[in-house]
Amino acid sequence: MRDMTIKTFVERLLRGAAVGLATLLAGAAQAAAPGITASSGGTSTFNLSAAAANISQPDGASIYSWGYGCVSGSATHAPAAITGGACSTMQIPGPTLIVTQGQTVTVTLTNNLPAAAGNTSILFPGFNVTATGGVDGLLTKEASVGGTVTYSFVANSPGTHAYYSGTQGDLQIEMGLYGAIIVLPSAVPANCVATQNDSARANGVEGDFRHATAAFNHAATCYDREYLFQFSEIDPKIHRAAQDIATCNAGPGITCPPNMNTVETEPYKPAYFMINGRSMPDDMDPNYAVQYPHQPYNGNPHMHPGELVLLRVIGQGRWQHPFHEHGNHVRVLARDGNLILSQTAASDPTQTKLAGPLLFTTTTTPGQALDGIFQWTGKGLNWDVFGHRKAANGSDVDDPCVPDANGYYTSNPAAPNYYEWCGDHNKPLEDKPFGQVGSGGPVTLPDANIVANGPWYAGSPYLGGEATGRAVGSTPIPPSGTVANSPTDEAGFAYMWHSHNEREITTNNIFPGGMLMMMLVDPRAFTIDESK
Incomplete structure (x- = not known):
C-alpha cells in the first residue's frame, strides 16, 4: 500500500473496496x-x-x-x-x-x-x-x-x-x-x-x-x-x-422576530x-x-x-x-x-x-x-493472526506462545505477539495455502494478485509488519507491485465502528459519512502516539 493517511485510506476503502482486514500505515491521528x-x-x-x-x-x-x-x-x-x-x-x-x-x-x-x-x-x-x-x-x-x-x-x-x-x-x-x-x-x-500497558509505559515506550x-x-x-x-x-x-432570525436586519417592510419562538423544531x-x-x-x-x-x-x-x-x-x-x-x-x-x-x-x-x-x-x-x-x-478467530509457522516436528519456528492461566501469552510484554490467544498459535489461515503457513485452516485465500492489487490491497491478513515477512511463498503477501510493510509500520486490523441505522452513516444522504469511524488494532511493534 502506498503511504497515505488513515482518512485517505478509509475514503478509498469505503468508496470502492470491501476489505475487512486493513493494513493502515503510521503517521495518522489517534483519539x-x-x-x-x-x-x-x-x-x-x-x-x-x-x-x-x-x-x-x-x-x-x-x-x-x-x-x-x-x-x-x-x-x-x-x-x-x-x-x-x-x-x-x-x-x-x-x-x-x-x-x-x-x-x-x-x-x-x-x-x-x-x-x-x-x-x-x-x-x-x-x-x-x-x-x-x-x-x-x-x-x-x-x-x-x-x-x-x-x-x-x-x-x-x-x-x-x-x-x-x-x-x-x-x-x-x-x-x-x-x-x-x-x-x-x-x-x-x-x-x-495490572493493565496491559504498564510495562510499556514504565519503559517509556508508550505515552500515557x-x-x-x-x-x-x-x-x-x-x-x-x-x-x-x-x-x-x-x-x-x-x-x-x-x-435568519439572528442576522435579520429590520428595515422598511421588514419586521424581525424578537426571539426564536417561531423556529419550527418539528417535524425533525x-x-x-x-x-x-x-x-x-x-x-x-x-x-x-x-x-x-x-x-x-x-x-x-x-x-x-x-x-x-x-x-x-x-x-x-x-x-x-x-x-x-x-x-x-x-x-x-x-x-x-x-x-x-x-x-x-x-x-x-x-x-x-x-x-x-x-x-x-x-x-x-x-x-x-x-x-x-x-x-x-483475537480469541475465537481460529487462525493465528500473527502468521506464525510450525516446523515439521511441531515446534515453533517464530515467536513462542506460552499460555497463562487464562490461555494468553502474557509472560513477555516485549514480544510482538504479547497477549496472543495461544489456542490459535500456529493455526494457519489458509485451507490450501500458497504461503508458508501450514495446512488445514478455516478459509482458502484467493490469489491476491488477481483479486486486489496496488493501493486497494489491504497489505496482509496478519497483525504486524513483521508477520508479512513470515507468510511468504510462491505468491507473496503482499503481491508484487505493492510496498511491503516494515516491522515498524502500523499494519493493523481496521474495524468499522458505526451506527446500525443505515441513514446515520451518510452525510446529507451520501454514503459514507455520518456516525462512522474506524477502530484500529495495532501490533505491539507500533507505538500508539495519541499526542498528535
Missing part, C-alpha cells in the same frame, strides 16, 4: 478523551461562554450553530500529553470538563449568543446544583444576553456525565449547546489488576493518555486507554431558521449525524485540527491486542443511535455515573462484582451517558 481542567485543591473552577459560529461538514456545508466554549485564558488542557490543545469561545461539543470526585465544581457561564436567542443556561443532571446570579428560568437560573450565571455542585459521582442547555431545549441543544463532564475517582482501587488508571474505585474498572464519543444530529432547516429531519461534533471522515482527522476551529475533538480509537479500552458514550441529540463496535461486545460498567453491581455471595455482602450487560450495540439514549470496557484479543 483520546481530551478536555480542560481547572483543579486547585478541592475545587475546580471553569469560565465558559455560549456563542454562535459556523461548523463544517464533509459535503462542504457550513452550518450556523451555537455552542459552549472557553472564556479567553481560562482553560488548562488535559491530558497534558496531547499537544496543541485549543478551546475557542464556541465549540461543539462544549469543552469536556475534567474534575475529581469530591471536588466542588463551579461553572460561570457568559451568554454571548445573539440577542434574539434570548437567555441560556446549563443543566448538570445527576448533581445537586446551586445556581446564583442570572434570572429565574423554568429549570434553572439563566444568563440573559450579555449576562452571567454561576453553577456550583459537588462532583460526588465518578464516571461520565452530560451537560446541556436547560433553556428552550428543543432548539438550544439542537443548535449545539451540550458537552461532557468526566469525574475521576478520588482513589485508585487498591486491588487494581489516560486521565486516571480506573473509571471508578473498583478493580474491574481499570483500563489502558479511554475514548469519549458524543452522538448528535443536525437538522439544517432548524439552523437556517435560527440564523436531520441530515447530518456526528460523533464529537464531526462526521466521517472528518472525525478521523487529529484532535484540535486547525481546519475545524469549532470542532476540536475527533473519533479514531486505537489499541493493542489485550488492552482494556474504556468507552465513554453520551447521547447528546434527540434520537437514539444504535452504535455498533465491531470486533467484540462492550461490557457496560455504569450509566450516568452509577456502577451496575451485584452481590457475589449472600454470606459476604461487602463483595460485589460488575453486573452490567454485554452489549452488541451501545445504543445512545438522549441525555444518557454510558461507561463500558471493550477488549480485542
